[in-house]
Amino acid sequence: RPLLWGPPVARMTSGMALAEQARQLFDSAVGAVQPGPMLQRTLSLDPSGRQLKVRDRTFQLRENLYLVGFGKAVLGMAAAAEELLAQHLVQGVISVPKGIRAAMEHAGKKEMLLKPHSRVQVFEGAEDNLPDRDALRAALTIQQLAEGLTADDLLLVLISGGGSALLPAPIPPVTLEEKQMLTKLLAARGATIQELNTIRKALSQLKGGGLAQAAYPAQVISLILSDVIGDPLEVIASGPTVASAHSVQDCLHILNHYGLRAALPRSVKTVLSRADSDPHGPHTCGHVLNVIIGSNSLALAEAQRQAEVLGYHSMVLSTAMQGDVKRVARFYGLLARVAAAHLTPSLAERPLEEEVELHQLAAELQLPDLQLEEALEAVAKAKGPVCLLAGGEPTVQLQGSGKGGRNQELALHVGVELGRQPLGPIDVLFLSGGTDGQDGPTKVAGAWVMSDLVSQASAESLDIATSLANNDSYTFFCHFRGGTHLLHTGLTGTNVMDVHLLILHPQ
Ligand SMILES: Nc1ncnc2c1ncn2[C@@H]1O[C@H](COP(=O)(O)OP(=O)(O)OP(=O)(O)O)[C@@H](O)[C@H]1O
Ligand SMILES: O=C(O)[C@H](O)CO
CATH class of the missing domain: 3.40.1480.10 (MOFRL domain)
Incomplete structure (x- = not known):
């Protein structure tokens, strides 16, 4: 050229x-804002290869590293992370959009693809940016991995836009279909991403700090590529590693505003009414380091x-x-x-x-x-x-x-x-x-x-x-x-x- x-x-x-x-x-x-360069700018290994530096924080590595991720840009982020940290990576699970591996292969973007014997398991789902069964399976696998971790483990969480739809874990008795329907209605009526994700957090086990809590007592490092104006940690992909600050009143106000309160499924009402009396209150995330690695x-x-x-x-x-x-x-x-x-x-x-x-x-x-x-x-x-x-x-x-x-x-x-x-x-x-x-x-x-x-x-x-x-x-x-x-x-x-x-x- x-x-x-x-x-x-x-x-x-x-x-x-x-x-x-x-x-x-x-x-x-x-x-x-390509995944590889962004990760390389944020993460580095000391010469012994046993200390991981993330910005100004240091973490000990001893084959104790796990990886999860969800979002439209996470395939390349995972490939770059595995390239850098393979010797310490025990296991990984990511949830990425349907067809993305084939699209990247077709485009010849090898750096966006995991190696043939990768330790990272890939789920593809959420066609049209809506949560589906495949994304639900991915979310449950990610939840299981997080819940199995101990205080000696380190969990690297890779997050990018589209992560909300790729990590659906509705709180029972809310079903995936009900969550899908509510998300669709809110989006069609013009709800902002802040409003949409406030509702998603209230109905999810993993959003709004839920994933970080599932991983406790492991240390959590969350690397976040922002697709939201102002880079608000709690909004991007519905903040699965960020303590949630929303209240039931906020949710009801949003549902009212978009004319959805009267027609709410009973399950949604049940979960919202429980949230008010949750004895544990909002999740705490003292064991988490959240880092924005790329933005507009x-x-x-x-x-x-x-x-x-x-x-x-x-x-x-x-x-x-x-x-x-x-x-x-x-x-x-x-x-x-x-x-x-x-x-x-x-x-x-x-x-x-x-x-x-x-x-x-x-x-x-x-x-x-x-x-x-x-x-x-x-x-x-x-x-x-x-x-x-x-x-x-x-x-x-x-x-x-x-x-x-x-x-x-x-x-x-x-x-x-x-x-x-x-x-x-x-x-x-x-x-x-x-x-x-x-x-x-x-x-x-x-x-x-x-x-x-x-x-x-x-x-x-x-x-x-x-x-x-x-x-x-x-x-x-x-x-x-x-x-x-x-x-x-x-x-x-x-x-x-x-x-x-x-x-x-x-x-
Ligand atoms: N025919 C159309 N003409 C103009 N805009 C359209 C049309 N069809 C869909 N859109 C817009 O496309 C957007 C959805 O597309 P897209 O997936 O690129 O955006 P997104 O959901 O914001 O995802 P991302 O944040 O990854 O870009 C919506 O804002 C929608 O209004
Ligand atoms: O996944 C989401 O919630 C949106 O893309 C905003 O991050």
């Missing part, structure tokens, strides 16, 4: 060349570094992008317009109205870590190509029956927004991609657009409004310019939400 390492950015002008660079930046973000901000930091190597002035705007994709797209459209005017103050009039709307929208979106002022100041000083980065997980209100994902839908909306405003002599590119490589139920990670999207689409007789109304962004991008605006990465083996890139390149 000569373009990727080709001439400096200042001499690159064509859209495809910019797209190549955007793709390179996206790849560098994903590369920073780590991925963005690497993309920012890489952008600067390529000659861009680069800034991270936010790692907490959330809210409806249409509003997030409007935000990026306005930002592009205002930033473009800052880059060419002599040519463009200052877009005061847009600036006011941009700040209003930023306040409404409530992005806790947004660096808008700082970014605009940096752009004003830049006098050259600029790359603004953000991450998070906007939401799509599904109305149509088309095929798409939130990244492709966001990119399509941003393309429309970019077409609304004069941007002056500046090439603008926006890219949105899911770091797991799979945007919704499609085979691509996302898409990229430039400010000529609307005119190009109409030249190709493609109707953007209809595609958007039907949530059909994937079909749109498959046709648009022969599919060249789709971001094909294949499954990446990691998962730290989405990455957004806004490039402004003076012509």
Whole structure:
């Protein structure tokens, strides 16, 4: 790929060349949160091979190491952990998504696969991110392993997004089907991941610190790849190694809010009413070390570094992008317009109205870590190509029956927004991609657009409004310019939400 390492950015002008660079930046973000490098950064063995260092803590190894894991990125994490610690590993059990081994083999990603004689037993389950019988079998095997440990043992727990569905262990008499149904209903009614996981914790034996308690008195080291904004330990995969702080009142409030309280199965009511009188109270986790080993901000930091190597002035705007994709797209459209005017103050009039709307929208979106002022100041000083980065997980209100994902839908909306405003002599590119490589139920990670999207689409007789109304962004991008605006990465083996890139390149 000569373009990727080709001439400096200042001499690159064509859209495809910019797209190549955007793709390179996206790849560098994903590369920073690959399981192998992340584990190697976190774990190290002393020269005798008998002491395991995890950040600033040390643990004695004497063939006493066990491993469990659950989540979409856990196969590669387990492979990397076994590579490093094989001589001490007694036994392991992981629960990973259905078909992931075949997909990784197919993609030639050997580093994501366990060796043929691995001591780690693999369960695949939770198709469509819903708990199922296979995931239940995995959870019971993990629970048995944890319960059999002694004070001399060390349990390494590998956790990533998707872990909740891959570790279902409902508290009797709640059944798997009841839990599945409740999870589905809450998700369909728009419950946030915090709300969803509060309910999951209340109904589970292993979530909310339950796994850590099952492993007691063994020492527990939990290595966590975050797929939740703000990296809250108790929310990611429903915090199986984190003391739980939710109350029954919280659960009832959530169930009420989504109109589910009246129709609750008797079993769920029974478990919730018992929780209030639990004599042991919340789990304690003094024997646990929880470590976040990767997150969206780590991925963005690497993309920012890489952008600067390529000659861009680069800034991270936010790692907490959330809210409806249409509003997030409007935000990026306005930002592009205002930033473009800052880059060419002599040519463009200052877009005061847009600036006011941009700040209003930023306040409404409530992005806790947004660096808008700082970014605009940096752009004003830049006098050259600029790359603004953000991450998070906007939401799509599904109305149509088309095929798409939130990244492709966001990119399509941003393309429309970019077409609304004069941007002056500046090439603008926006890219949105899911770091797991799979945007919704499609085979691509996302898409990229430039400010000529609307005119190009109409030249190709493609109707953007209809595609958007039907949530059909994937079909749109498959046709648009022969599919060249789709971001094909294949499954990446990691998962730290989405990455957004806004490039402004003076012509
Ligand atoms: N046709 C569609 N158009 C746009 N978005 C869609 C469409 N179908 C599904 N989605 C969105 O895809 C998302 C689910 O896909 P995906 O599995 O990538 O996300 P996820 O559940 O957040 O998992 P992860 O955190 O691993 O990315 C939901 O947010 C859903 O609204
Ligand atoms: O598994 C889960 O609960 C979600 O992916 C959030 O971590």
